[in-house]
Each structure stands twice: as structure tokens, then as C-alpha cells.
Amino acid sequence: MGAFSYTDLLEVNLGKLNSAVADWKAMVSSLEKVRSEVYSGLVQKSDGAQWAGINATVTKEFVRMTAKEFLDLHQEAKSIWSVLDDAHSELTHIQKQAKDLAADAAKEDPGLIVTDGGNGTVKVMEAMCTAEGTNQRTKDLMQWYADTLTGLVSHAAEIDAATTRALRKSHGGDPHNAGHATYTSLDEDMIPRALKLASLGDDANAEQRAEVARMWTSLSPQARAELWSTHKDDLISAGVMSPTVKRIAPDAGSGRHGREDAEYGDFLTQEKVRALSHGADAWGYNDAARHMAHYIGNSGDPMDLPVDKMMHDDDGLQKHVKGSIGLKQDEWRAQALEEFKRNGGKPVAMPVETGNRDYSFSKDTQPNWYYAVGSTRTNVTGVVTVTPGADGEPKVGLDYQVNAWDRYNWDENKGVTIGPMEIPDGEMGRLHATGLAQEFDMEGSSSVKHYDLEPNPGPLPAPDEPGRDGGRTDPGRERAKR
Numbered sequence: 001m002g003a004f005s006y007t008d009l010l011e012v013n014l015g016k017l018n019s020a021v022a023d024w025k026a027m028v029s030s031l032e033k034v035r036s037e038v039y040s041g042l043v044q045k046s047d048g049a050q051w052a053g054i055n056a057t058v059t060k061e062f063v064r065m066t067a068k069e070f071l072d073l074h075q076e077a078k079s080i081w082s083v084l085d086d087a088h089s090e091l092t093h094i095q096k097q098a099k100d101l102a103a104d105a106a107k108e109d110p111g112l113i114v115t116d117g118g119n120g121t122v123k124v125m126e127a128m129c130t131a132e133g134t135n136q137r138t139k140d141l142m143q144w145y146a147d148t149l150t151g152l153v154s155h156a157a158e159i160d161a162a163t164t165r166a167l168r169k170s171h172g173g174d175p176h177n178a179g180h181a182t183y184t185s186l187d188e189d190m191i192p193r194a195l196k197l198a199s200l201g202d203d204a205n206a207e208q209r210a211e212v213a214r215m216w217t218s219l220s221p222q223a224r225a226e227l228w229s230t231h232k233d234d235l236i237s238a239g240v241m242s243p244t245v246k247r248i249a250p251d252a253g254s255g256r257h258g259r260e261d262a263e264y265g266d267f268l269t270q271e272k273v274r275a276l277s278h279g280a281d282a283w284g285y286n287d288a289a290r291h292m293a294h295y296i297g298n299s300g301d302p303m304d305l306p307v308d309k310m311m312h313d314d315d316g317l318q319k320h321v322k323g324s325i326g327l328k329q330d331e332w333r334a335q336a337l338e339e340f341k342r343n344g345g346k347p348v349a350m351p352v353e354t355g356n357r358d359y360s361f362s363k364d365t366q367p368n369w370y371y372a373v374g375s376t377r378t379n380v381t382g383v384v385t386v387t388p389g390a391d392g393e394p395k396v397g398l399d400y401q402v403n404a405w406d407r408y409n410w411d412e413n414k415g416v417t418i419g420p421m422e423i424p425d426g427e428m429g430r431l432h433a434t435g436l437a438q439e440f441d442m443e444g445s446s447s448v449k450h451y452d453l454e455p456n457p458g459p460l461p462a463p464d465e466p467g468r469d470g471g472r473t474d475p476g477r478e479r480a481k482r
Contacts, residue, residue: 003119003120003157004120004153004157004160005116005118005120005153006098006114006115006117006120006122006149006150006153007116008153008156009094009095009098009152009153010098010099010102012095014088014092014095017084017087017088017091018088020084021081021085021088024077024080024081024084025081027077027081028074028077028078028081031073031074031077032074034074069178072177072178073178075178075182076170076171076172076178076180076182078182079166079170079181079182079184080167080170080171082184082185083163083170083183083185084163084167086185086186087159087160087162087163087186090159090186090218091156091160094155094159095156097152098149098152098153101114101145101148101149102114102149105124105145106127108141110126110127110128110130110138111126111127112124112125112126112127112141112142112145113125113126113127114145114149117146117150120150120154120157121146121150121153122145122146122150122153123146124142124143124145124146124149125142126138126142132255132256133256135252135253135255135256136249136252136253136439137249137250137251137252137253137407138252140248140249140441141246141248144247144248151210154211154214155214155218158211158214158215159186159218162189162190163186165189166181166183166186166189169183170182185220186218187219187220190215190218190219191219191223191227193215194215194219194227195227195231197211197212197215197238198227198234198238199231200234201233201234201237201238202237204238204239208238209238209239210239212238212240213238213239213240213242216235216240216351217351221339221343221349221350222346222347222348224349224350224351225347225348225349225385225387226347227349228383228385229347232399240351240383241381241382241400241401241445241448242381242445243379243381243403243445244353244381245353245355245356245379246356247377247405247443248407249407249409249441250358250375250377251409251411253407253429253439254409254410254412254429254430254432255433256433257300257432257435257438257439258434258435259433260430260433260434260435262435262436263434266430266431266434266436269423269427269430269436270431270436270437272421272423273292273295273296273423273431273437274293276292276416276418276421276423277289277290277292277293277296279418279419280292280371283418283419284368285367285368285372285418286368287309287368287369287372287373288367288368288369288370288371288372288418290372291303291371291372291373291408291442292371294408294440295408295431295432295437295438295439295440296431296436297437298435298437299438299440300439300440301440302440302441302442302443303408303441303442304442304443305404305405305406305442305444306466307402307403307404307444307445307446307463308447308463308464308465308466309463309466310369310373310376311402311446312463312464312465313366313368313369313466314366314369316359316361316362316365316366317359317361318460318462318463320359320378321378321380321402321460322459322460323357324354324357324378324379324380325354325380325398325400325451325460327354328352328354329398329453329457332350332352332384332453333384333396333453335350335384336348336350336384336386336396337386337394337396339386340394345388345394346388347385347386347387347388348385349383349384349385350383350384350385351382351383352381352382352383352384352398353379353380353381353382354379354380356377356378356379357377357378357379358375358376358377358378359375359376359377359378359404360374360375361373361374361375361376367418371418373406373442374406375406376404376405376406377405377406378403378404380400380401380402380403381403382398382399382401383398383400384397384398385397395452396452396453396454397450397451398450398451398452398453399448399449399450399451400448400449400450400451401445401446401448401449402445402446403443403444403445403446404443404444404445405441405442405443406441406442406443407439407440407441407442408439408441408442409429409439410428410429410431410432411429412425412429413425413426414426414428414429416428446463446464447463447464449461449463
């Protein structure tokens with residue numbers, strides 16, 4: 001059998017699995033009744049019988065062994081039912097996500113088509129080709145859909161594999177001997193793997209980080225709480241807080257790189273930008289200088305955004321983040337408390353994420369970030385925890401990080417003026433069109449902070465202090481994203 005595919009995910013009939021769940025649930029109920037009758041009737045009568053001798057000893061032991069078999073059969077049936085029930089819930093959710101995403105892709109502008117890419121991958125393409133070709137924003141959009149849907153296929157395959165392992169261990173492979181490993185859900189199978197991947201921390205590769213993030217969403221709230229309380233730093237390093245929303249630029253930028261021939265004036269503009277990046281550094285616009293220098297460096301390599309520094313420099317961004325959390329905190333708190341109640345007052349943990357909200361830096365008050373980024377897309381990812389307090393009341397908290405991303409590009413109607421130096425509208429963007437500079441992606445995440453989600457929460461904790469000057473020539477400031 002080949003790799004689990006996108007077609008498999010869409011076409012698998014989960015109704016059959018649901019029927020199996022119902023059948024095993026009925027089996028558990030029937031065996032529970034038989035087990036109860038055996039212990040309250042047969043065993044009780046055998047143990048209470050006033051008889052002795054070899055026949056009595058052998059018979060009583062046989063009765064106990066028979067009763068134990070019914071107990072083991074009940075436990076095995078309950079384990080199988082629990083595994084199948086959890087698998088059905090997970091696969092139903094994943095299948096719906098995949099179908100919804102494919103439908104959303106078709107509604108994009110331009111419309112996109114999702115197909116099976118083979119070997120567990122997904123391919124996404126434009127529904128209609130144009131003479132202008134595919135712009136960078138559309139390429140990013142197609143890649144996001146392809147990566148996200150491929151991740152869902154991988155997730156479904158992992159659930160399928162975990163279910164197979166759990167069923168084999170529950171059954172034990174011996175049709176004449178019931179009673180082996182017992183499962184209350186797929187947690188017992190996935191937790192050891194999640195711990196192994198989390199222990200890699202920053203050393204986890206992209207594939208391993210994606211897998212642990214998928215497992216994190218599949219674990220029960222109680223299992224997540226146990227892991228979060230003991231391995232929080234490892235889980236954060238392994239990427240469980242990575243954003244899942246679309247991280248694409250809001251516009252198409254300046255079009256295809258190098259599509260026009262450069263003219264003499266374009267080379268002059270290139271030198272002006274080079275000089276301007278030095279001037280911006282001298283004026284204290286270090287981040288703007290860094291991004292300009294990278295732009296005319298013409299590599300197109302992505303760069304990290306120092307989100308802690310952005311929030312430290314601009315209190316407006318910190319307030320923007322507070323607003324994003326404020327829009328969701330009552331909902332998060334209510335959901336987490338409901339899970340806490342459902343789990344009998346035991347600690348629970350719930351992954352959360354806000355939608356995208358754009359933030360624009362002010363040219364007057366934040367010229368450095370205005371020219372370095374302009375506007376950025378942001379969201380908040382985190383983990384809401386509920387634990388029993390010393391006073392008996394549940395304590396609700398949020399561990400969160402702020403994520404920001406954008407594409408460094410220049411609109412046709414946008415120029416730059418720093419001090420006495422000026423580049424008119426359109427000239428910066430033309431450098432990309434003529435191949436003398438290149439747009440690039442920017443993204444980053446803040447350090448993780450804790451915030452109490454009480455009924456009347458206070459201000460957010462302050463962002464970390466910037467760790468370096470961040471000058472244009474600072475070699476530690478520019479590095480490719482993971």
C-alpha cells in the first residue's frame with residue numbers, strides 16, 4: 001500500500017468507522033453486564049460455597065480464571081472502543097478542515113485549484129493562467145494552501161498509524177488470551193513520541209517541528225496540561241506556538257523580479273538607495289537601514305523581524321496586541337473553564353490563536369519602523385491553562401507570543417525621505433522590476449510571556465529589552481528564517 005494521500009483523506013468513508021465505534025460501544029456495555037453478573041453471581045457463589053477437596057480447589061480456580069477472562073475481555077473491548085472513538089473524532093475534524101480549505105482556495109482571488117500531488121503531498125495552482133504570470137503574493141498563497149493541506153494529510157496518516165499501533169497492543173495478537181495494553185484515547189500512544197520530539201528543542205528540524213505541532217493539537221486537554229507543566233520550554237522551542245493563519249503579503253508588490261531592462265537612471269537610484277541606507281543608519285533609523293541594504297543586496301532571502309524590539313520601540317504595537325487578546329480572552333477563558341470542569345477539576349491546557357490584524361507604524365512618531373516595515377500583519381498564538389488554585393478556585397492563565405510578518409516591497413506611489421535625502425515615488429519599486437534590488441519576506445515572533453486571564457485583567461507584561469543596537473552593519477541582525 002502506498003503513502004496515505006490527499007485523495008484518501010477526502011474520499012475515506014468515516015461512516016464505516018463511526019459504525020465500528022457504535023458496535024464496540026455496544027460490546028463494552030454487554031461485556032460490562034456479563035462481567036458484573038459473573039463477579040456478583042458465579043464468583044461470589046463459588047467463593048462462598050461450603051465445600052473442600054481437590055475438586056473444590058480446581059473448580060474455584062477455574063471460576064476465578066473464567067471471571068478474569070471476562071474482565072480482560074471487557075477491558076480490551078473498552079480500550080478498542082476508546083481508540084476507535086478518538087480516531088473517528090480526529091479524522092472527521094481533519095477531513096472537514098481539508099474540504100473547507102479546498103473550498104476556500106477556489107474562492108481566492110485569483111481562484112486556486114487543489115489536487116493530489118502524490119506521495120502524501122498536495123499541489124495548488126491557479127485556475128486560470130495570465131500573460132503577466134503569477135505574482136509573489138499568489139505564489140505565497142498557493143504555497144500556504146499546499147503546505148497546510150499537506151500537513152493535514154500527514155496528520156491523518158499519523159492518526160491512522162497511532163490507531164493501528166494502539167489496536168495491535170490492545171488485542172495483543174493472541175485470539176485466546178485477552179487483556180493486554182489498555183488505552184483511554186490515543187494519548188497513550190502519542191505522548192512518548194511528543195516528548196521525544198519536544199526534547200529536541202531548537203535542534204528539531206522543520207519536519208519534526210511540524211509533527212510535534214500536529215500532535216499537540218490532537219492530545220487531550222489533560223495530557224497537554226501534563227506536558228506543559230513539565231516540558232513547556234522544550235515545547236515552545238519545538239514550535240507548538242507557531243502561527244497557522246495565512247502568512248502572506250497583503251498586496252502583489254512590484255511584480256515579477258527583473259521583468260524590465262535597467263536604464264541609466266535606475267543605476268543612479270540604486271546608488272542613491274545605497275547612500276540612503278548609510279544615511280538612515282547615521283540618523284538612528286537602524287532597522288530601516290538594514291532592510292534597505294538587504295533590498296539592494298538583491299538576494300531576496302527572508303529576514304527575521306525583531307518583534308520584541310518593535311513592541312519596545314512602539315507602545316502602539318503593544319496596545320494593538322492587547323486589543324487582539326482582548327477580542328478573544330473571554331471566549332478563551334470560558335472554553336478553558338468548561339474543559340476544566342469536564343475533566344473533573346484537573347489541570348487542562350488549550351492551544352489558542354487570534355486571527356490576523358494589520359498594524360501600521362506612524363511616519364511621524366516611528367520613522368525607523370515606518371521605513372523598515374510600514375505596515376505588518378500580526379497575530380497572537382498561545383496556550384491557555386487552568387489549574388486548581390490554593391483557595392479551591394480555578395486559575396486561568398495565558399502563555400503567549402506575538403507574531404508579525406510582511407513582505408518588504410515598495411508601492412508605485414511610495415517614495416522615501418530621510419533627512420535631506422529623498423527618492424521620489426515609484427523609483428524604489430522599479431529597482432525590483434529591473435532586477436537591481438529584490439523584495440523579500442520578513443517574519444518573526446516575540447519572546448513568550450504569561451498573562452493572567454482573570455475577569456478584569458491588567459496590562460500586558462512589558463516586552464523584552466532589545467539585546468543589541470541592531471545597526472546596519474551588525475552581523476547578528478540578519479539571518480534567514482527557519
